[in-house]
Amino acid sequence: MLEFLPKLSITDVLDIVVVSAILYWILLSLSKTRVVQVLIGLLFLLVLGVVAKLLHLYTLSFLFNGVITVGTFGLIVIFQPEIRRLLAKFGESRFGILSADEESERIIEEIVRAAAVMSEDRIGALIVIEREIDVDNYIESGTVLDAKVSKELLITIFWPGTPLHDGAVVVKKNRIYKAGAFLPLTLNPNLPQTVGTRHRAAIGISEETDAVTVVVSEETGAISVSYSGKLIKDIDPQKLKKVLTGLLIRTPQKDNRFRFLKRKFHEENL
Template identity: 45%
Template sequence: MEVFKNIFDNLGITEFARPSLGISDILDILIVAYIIYKIIFWIKETRAWVLFKGILVIFALAAVAMLLKLNTILWILSNTISVGIIAVIVVFQPELRKALEQLGKGKFFTAFARSSEETDDKAAQRTVDEIVKAAEKMGSVKTGALILIEQKVPLGDFERTGIPVDAIVSSQLLINIFEHNTPLHDGAVIVRRNRVAAATCFLPLTDSNEVSMELGTRHRAAIGASEVSDAYVIVVSEETGAISLARGGVLYRDLSPEQLKNMISQPRKEGSKKTFATIWKGRQEKE
């Protein structure tokens, strides 16, 4: 109890009083809480979430320093807070600019609103059929392709590196996008909620040492994207025409259209994830 008393004394709180809350106070709290929730939800869809967690760690460090009376750390934090605010504005400049643009267009809240209803089964099944059909046809003529199907983890960071499309998924559209010498063929396509969201998107390459040297940049990018998200990443090899699927850092190679359809149609089961090394070593033993 003495520790808590010292904390309250440092904060200038000497006695407790029962707060009086009215309807306006409750409404005020709810509005502020909703705004904070939307801001955090928005940040979580970008790479700024990692930076935001870093800022929270700094605040936690400041709280511990105040509790333990670490004067040197408190002096450093108190003298750098003004510079820190400017640094935060600079670091979050792209996200802040996007938020202000959406606010000016009247889409600040609608941009973050995701439907809580399940995707229509017929539309989802049609999307799967079209993607599998496109992969099969592109594989037969050895047209390289890279398609990401977004799941729970948003792919907004990848999407912003490409060109917006916003079109209904169809095999003809996908084949046309990845056709040789077309403006959109280089890069990945992102599929979100039964629509082609963007094309020519750049993906991070995997750093895994278990990846075979025979795999090219397209397959490495597929594995890398699946390592940082829960997306289904479909790859069509330009050299062999083989269809592969990357999921959770695991690359499943040489799939038939039926196998691909079953894998992207069924929800992913937690706890059944295998490491890439296990899958790859197993394939080598079979070979």
């Protein structure tokens, strides 16, 4: 009864499963971008082309073939940022970028403490933490500092009236690399009008790179975090520390617990 069905080997099944998983992951990654709208348009053109061939509409088929040929190269150029982000996401390290040493933990602590103070005093701030992808190609101007990350320095940079307070601070290789940098703004049309320039810049750099960005609102003092084109709004310092640790620290949680127990044992034997 089922003799007309093709016989599938284990290799064929594995091949189908792998391809399906890859296609699902790609569509899921692109589901909230403008690429989906274009894919729907291409699907419509594909259906139109098939209908034109079936009905022997030669002129329409000729135009359709020309659009497909030119459009393939055009899509690569138009959606270069989306393709780059997709590949960057695929190659992203599972446990973050910072090594799980005391310096990395200190940097996160300093950023959290600075964000807490600036949130209470309603000082606007924008802090970009570079991960795997170099952010130099996506930021404009900025003053090179190459300074140690500290709560006091961050607050001083963003203090109203200082020359560098309007731009972003870029943390690179455990150092404050630049201050007063300008970031690309997101072009996401789905964001509400209430999202300000700092938040749009934070989302913009996280769309182009795998950087993590901390934002403090000058109007409300609310703390937000942006990564992978997403924005987590209105979080407290404790939640901020947890999010940054989860995104930036490479070592699994069990190593953190071991380090905590080791430190505790050392303190008890002093």
